[in-house]
Amino acid sequence: MPVVRVSLKQRYVLLCLTVGGLIVYPLTRHPSEVSRNTHMEGLRANSSQFTLEGKPFRILGGSIHYFRVPRAYWEDRLLKMKACGLNTLTTYVPWNLHEPERRKFNFKDQLDLEGYLQLAASLGLWVILRPGPYICAEWDLGGLPSWLLRDENMKLRTIYPGFTQAVNSFFDQVITRVAPYQYSQGGPVIAVQVENEYGSYAKDPQYMSFIKEALLSRGITELLLTSDNQDGLKLGGVKGVLEAINFQKLNLNGITYLDEIQPQKPKMVMEFWSGWFDLWGDLHHQFPADDMVAVVAEILRSGMSVNLYMFHGGTNFGFMNGAFAIGTSAPKPMVTSYDYDAPLSEAGDYTTKYHLLRNLFSRYNTEPLPEVPSVQERRAHQPVVIQQHLSLWDSLHLTDKPLKSERPVNMERLPINNNNGQSYGYTLYETTITSGGILNSKNNIRDRALVFVDRHFIGVLDYKTLELALLDGKGQRSLSLLVENCGRVNYGKTLDEQQKGIVGDIELNKRPLRDFVIHSLEMKPGFVNRLQSSGVWKSMRQKLSCPGFYQARLYVNGPPRDTFIRLPGWNKGVVFINGQNLGRYWSIGPQQTLYLPSPWLHKGTNQVIVFEEQEADGKIQFASGPDYGMTVDVQ
Template structure:
């Protein structure tokens, strides 16, 4: 036997080493899978009595919604700290399937879409999390968050147990849920509950669908509290056994609360979506919900002992082409801003609602609330002079090979994006005509088309506008229709009917047009980058429209937030350093686009504007938002 003797002078170091090793062993024990350390398991959010309990202690959810995909990642922590400082204890967020799986089988959980980082950041700030993974999220988001490639199947039945849909959901959940499982409360994470789908009672086309989604979650390792959320009309059809029902509202409805008591006696009541404001559509007014009216309802909800989630606490922005649309009473596309008249403004400013809520929530805390984070500086930069121009027709060479078809093909079924079709943006359809006459859309334009003959503009087909006069001319001429997907409907029972582009025949003098050349203009970052090598020309006095305009914005020092304003322009899209800020449109209500400082560089920044019909020689940058003329929500 060999005996090791430790010198007296080394005993202290030896003791420290043993203590360190013991500490590491304890640390790794704590980090073990829950099944291996049953003594350390905690009781999750429980709804078996009239009040929630968390880890065995009474708990009231004071929640708020902030969507990571509507906020620049550089500002995630700022917005969450402002939530914590207001007195909220729980973050809720949707998960947008269409962003995380833009092409079938191609997944993105990086950078602005790093869901795990967002959830861990909430925990770091001191917030619990209620996750709403869909697959349908509504949220005034294109197709309610469902990926457009689902619509390539002409028989697709969204939000049902149709095999083509359930197979796609299972594939997405196979990728998503394993990222969520370790972040559950019982495993040491911040997620205390998950929502099963979203407002299914307002859809309710398949009684087997909600049980399918519930099983899809639980079979992959979800074992925290499940809940459903529905508005008043959907409450009776939207639930599923084993999930707590919650309600969505803006004004208290006694009948709905009585119904919740009847179907869930001795269960906690929760308003899952208390609508702090509302969203806006192009051509409407900006909706406001007076702060005093909003807080009065919140006060009543809390006095009744209910839990609450503020939708939205901070709305953010629908950057790019992801805004949804209304189907009834007629089609209306939604604006780029998702300010929502929320307690935190689109750019993260405190509003009167925030201060009133902070004062109210402070009464429900025994400890002092954290200090409010300081506001960020905003800058009114010098106007960007548009010094170069590129017509749409000259830009077509950068769109990739056009597709030729005898009949029109809708956007989703175009042979682009590795067989996944086109999701967003514009599609150009061109064919040859030999006469003038009456051009009839047959309600097959989705959603808006600029019409040209030999590149000369002759009119616009809007949603359901049917006829245009085509002038007479000699010989063969090119008829072009530049069709914009203005946003797929996000809510209602006609989700299956949201294919875009030309969805049927266009008729000239009662004869269907044939033999189309089709260009996909999705305007992805790769396309905008390709324009660097385009044959730009110095801006002429009368530029050809539609077209792209290029300018520069100079930032002296550290970049600040600003707002892009376009007086003298009509309708189009703004790109800053390749980032798509979203659509602008002179009809309002929104008159300025939010430009986050982190998307700017110190020094020179590239500005590209795609304009459809009317251009000015410069764009402006202002310190303040402009969401247009407003109207109070009644």
């Protein structure tokens, strides 16, 4: 059968595989052309193909998370998505960023979700919204706010009242904002996901019905769908909601199962994993481009819809990375980069995958694809020399008032942030000892503690090292434990157990330590600003002290360009540029550079502050491209 040609005025098309050849179907109007007064049908799943406005429609989607991309680059990334031949944007909504403290909401600037939806519509992209409340996403606690864990009886992702009340409060805010951007209201949102991969969790058979009703009761009228891997499909569904599958290697058994439970319904790979995430101390994962594109081609040949997770990964800026754990194994934190080996790199570069996919998707569009936008320019600055330093101990007066407590108190239960506790960063626990001996963490360190006696480094306690020997000394001595939240587990059945800091007793010679002074070191912008402007910095001629802060100035002559920070000779810490937390670095790799986007620089002098835990170098280096370390193919 020959190809039936349609008017070039049609913006989107679908190629359906039929006996004898390919048929090109006209799809729908441009998302920006949808009228609020339209009576046309939105996305429907009433037959073996999706329909939109009553016409066959195939979702060619890709995930880009607004919270992982500097706002100044949103348009650049979405234009590159459109130029690749995709018609649909998918994004999660991170509850922990939008409600950092209970009933204190933020939807501004980098978190302007409505602005992101408006931008997608203006560029001609439909949207599938994934509002959670749990999102996984290799994000701290799967996007759930840590203040939920202040409740000792909390049962996350269930209908436990303490959780449902918090979800309802959050949905009152977020769903109210996004409902006007639904297709039926003239907006780009054509579908909404009900929770995320619940079949892999499945702790409460009533939970998914609760989330579905929470969406419907707040005005969601578009198509609802779920997303699960094959094992989760059997437990993650909810009546009246389309189930979609997640995989990387072609999963024929899962596709067959979808046919069995949803006969004569459209099939969609909601998450086709274009790459994979990386863990500290591991290797950088790659999914060969030819292998990846071959699977996408087969998905399309079979008539299915697809969403590339990720199309563009971006970055886990700040302390937002999650952690990975299987069963009872110790969690391993994710790296700062979320490059994901995606078609569009962490810095927005085109990859081999991008070009191969563009060639493939061009066959599923009647009109020529837009020209690809130009790539951002790069600059490898000359190394900058550290000019001043400040020990951690000398910075404590810039933090909030410390807590005195007989016993250790975990981060989340600290009486700070309007009694919402501490969410991220470091916590310093100090007490007094009168002898040496064996210090035993009793596996109550979450996740990693630097141990000091009289502020001299002794060693590290973590999931593997539970004991340290302390030498005897005269009189009273101070014992300090600087504990880092390395990232909460984002997937699995241990979400309720992700309290950080010191979560129980620490023993010296089998006796629990008591009488602590506890300092919160969240390193929020306010603290970094106070640090930057304080007059207590010391020159580099004075003895360096770790852990500590190191200050340098980067002078940019001309328009700022993207760059990458390299820290050879440093060990582990965090980098701040003009007060912006770029994320963690760690010499164990695999990641060896930090992405510094140009919108966070300005012409002239830029302030650089490095918090280093153990070993500082005298300079900071730059590169024009990333170094993600030694690679390994995704298994």
